[in-house]
Amino acid sequence: MNTDFTGHTIAGGRYEVRERLGSGSMGHILLAYDRNLGTTVVVKVPTLARLENPEFARRFAQESRFLVRLKHPQIVSILDVGEHENIPFFVMQYIGAGSLEDRARSGDGGVVRASTRSLREWLPGVAQALDFMHREGYIHRDVKPGNILFDEHGNAFLSDFGLSKVILAAEEGESSMTAAGAVVGTPNYVAPEIVLGRPYDGRADQYSLAITVYEVLTGSPPLEGPTASATMVNQTSKQARPLHEVRPDISPRLSSVVHKALSKQPENRYRSCAEFADAVLAAVDVTPTDTSRSSAHPGSTAVMPRKRLAVVATSKAANGRVGCPSCGKMLYLRPEHAGQRGKCVQCGGRLMIARDLQQISLLRPVEASESQIARGVPGLSGVGNSTSDDFDTILGQDVFGLRLARWQATSLAVLTLVGIVVAAVVLTRILHNPEGPSRADIAALASREGGSSGRSAPAAPARTVELTMLVPEKSFPAYRNAGTGFMQEGIGQSVRMNYEQVDARAAIDRIVANDEAFELWCADSPFALQELKTEWSLSAGGSSSEPPVTRSEVVAFSPMVCVLWSDRYWALRKKYPDIQLASLLDAMRDPSGWSAIVPTSDWGTVKIGAPPLDSDIGQNILLMLAMSLSDKADDLQKSDVTSTAFRKQLGDFERLAIPPGTAGDDPATALIERVMLRGPEYLDGAIVPESVALKYLDRLTQFDAVRLVYLSPRVDMVQQIHAVRQDDPSRRQAASVFVDTLLTPEFQRAWIYQGMRPGNPSVSLTDGVAGSPFAERMGVEIPESLMPSTVLPDAAVIEELLRVHAILDR
Known part of the structure; x- marks a missing residue:
C-alpha cells in the first residue's frame, strides 16, 4: 500500500495529484489540481506507519470533518475530506505567495530584519485566528514563521492547522497511541510548559507567536541552542535578551511587550493573542526609529516606493482645544502651534496643525511611487514627501515640548513660581476655613491655572482630596484613562x-452596608441601580427610602441590534416589514423555516443567535422580549411576565435561540466569533450590542453583506456612573466635578472610538472623531439618531421577570 498519490486522480476524478511538495513523519504533502473549481489545492495524506493502528483512520476522518467546519478568514481552509483506496486524505486551500520565513530571507540567502511597522501586515490577523481556534477548543502548538503564509494580495494565513493537528487530536484520544514524553512543536518556538509536560492552553501559542515576532525583528530566534535538546532546555530556563538591546532602534516599550508574552509562567502573559498583538501595535506607534525593510540589494537598479505622509483623519478645534484624531486625548493649541507638525503625548500619533488653529490632521505614512506623486493620486498630496521625524511639538505635555529660547524659559520659570506662591496663599486660607472656600478663593485659584471667570466651569475642590471609584473589570481601562486625563489638567x-x-x-x-470608603460607582448594566433600590428597601425593612445615590449619569451606551446577512434581511422584510424580537421569534418557531418566506431557498430553519438570557447582555434581551411580546414599551406589569402565554413564548425563545457555545464574560463577542464568523450557513443572524457588531462588520463582510436591525423597545447596554452620598464636602464636590468631566466632549469621544454612543446628547457621533467605528458608516449602515430608549419598569417587575426565567431555565 502506498500513500503517496502522486500521478493519481482521486475523489472520483476531481483531484489530479501532480507532484509531491514534501514528506515527513506525519505524512505526505501533495500539490493537486481541482477539476471542479479549476484551481490548485494541497492534498495531505498520513503515512503508512500512522495507518497501522486500525482506530487511527476512524478518528482521522472524524477530526478532519470537524476541521472542515472550522472557518476563519485567516486560517488556511480544509476544503474536503475523503478516502482513496481506503486511505484517508484531506484537501486544503493552496496559499502560494510564500511564508513569513521566506520574507525574512534575502535573494542570496541572507537574513532580512523586518521593520516594526511590517508587523501590522500579519500579526493582528494571525492573533485573531489563534484566539478563534482556542475558543473552539484547539491549540495550534506549532506557531512559527514557516506556518504563516501569504497569498498574492499580501493577506496572512495561519497554516499547518492540518495533518499534524488532526493526527495529534486523533492520537490524544487513544493513550496507547501517544508516545510517552513526546514534545509537540518546534524547539525554537515551543512554550516551556509543553516542554515540561505540564497542562497548557492558548497562551502556549502566544509564547510561540512572541518568539516569531522576536525572530522577524532580529533575524534569529532568541533561545536557539547547539542542539534541539539544548534549545528546549533554554525555553524552560533562560530569558531572551531584551529586543531593544539587540536592535537599539526598537523602543523599550515594544521590548517590554514581547518580554511579557515570553514569560515562563503562562499566567504572566497576556490574556489572549489578540491582546498581545494590540499591545505590540500600540508600542510600534511610539517606536523611536524604524528602519524599513528593503528588498533592494547592493547594485540593484530597482526603484523602491517612496514613503509619503497622508491625512487619514481630522478633528475640529473649539476654544483652543481639540481631540486627537487617533486616540481622543484632549490637546490644547496655542498661537505658536499654528502650521506646525507635532505628536500626541498619549498615542504618539503624528499631527499637522492648521494655520488657523481650527483643526488638526492625523498623518500616517503610505507608499507611493514617483509617478503617483507626480500625478497627484488622491490621499497622497499636500503633506510631505517623507516620513522624517520633524515633529518637535509634543501636544498634551507641559509647554507642549517646544524648544524655548533662554528668555522664554526664564520668563516661564518666573511666572510659574509666582503662580505657585499665589496658589499656596489661597490654599492656606482654604485649609483654615472650615466652611470651605469662598467663590473668590476658587476664582483666584482657577485663574492661576488658566481658567476664566467669564465662563461657566465646575468649582474646584476645596483642598487636595482622594476619590475612590468602584469599577467593573471590563470597564476599568476606560475609566482609569479618564481619571488620568482628569488629574492632569485644570x-x-x-x-x-x-x-x-x-x-x-x-x-x-x-x-x-453604608460603606463610605468610596464616592463613585460605575456600573455596566442598566439594571444595577434598580437592583440597588430593591436591596436597599429590603435592608430598610421594606420602607420606601431611597439609596444614598445623589446623582446618576449615563456616560455611554450601545443599543441592541440584530446582525443579519443581507439576503436574509431582505427576505424577512417581505413577511415582517418591521423586524423586531417578536417577529424574529415568530420566524424561528415556524417549522417550515425559510421555505415559508422564500420557497426557492435551501436555508433550512431560521437560526438566530443570542447570548444566554441569564448573562448581563441576555437580561437586556429578556426585558426587550417581554416588552415586545406584550406590546408594552413603557408600562410592563407583573401580570405580563407571569402569564402562561408569555412563559411559553419565552421558553420557545430559550429553546430556539443559538447560544455562543462557550462560557465567558463576553457572550456577545463569543457569539459573533464562534458562530457568526463561520458564515451564513451556520447562522442567519445574531442579537448583540451595536458596539460588538461594529467591531466585526469588516470581518463579517468578507463572507457576505450584512445589515443591522435596531431593535425596539430599546434597552441599551450602558456605562453609568453614580455619585454616592458623602458627608465630606470636598470629596462630594470633587466627585461631582469628575462626573461633569466625563460628560464633556473630549471624554465622550473616547467612548465613541470604542464603538459606544455618547451619553451626552449634545456630542455628535462624527464631529471630531474621524476614524471611529461610526465615521465611515454613518447615514448608510448606522443611524446617527435613534428612537428614545424605553423607561425601565419598576424593580419589582424586573425581579419577577428574572424569577420567571430562572424557573423556566431549570
Missing part, C-alpha cells in the same frame, strides 16, 4: 483618583 490636578475593580453585586452590598 482643577483635576487637585484630585487623586483611586480605583477598585468590583462587580455590581459587590458594589451594591457595600452601598447597602
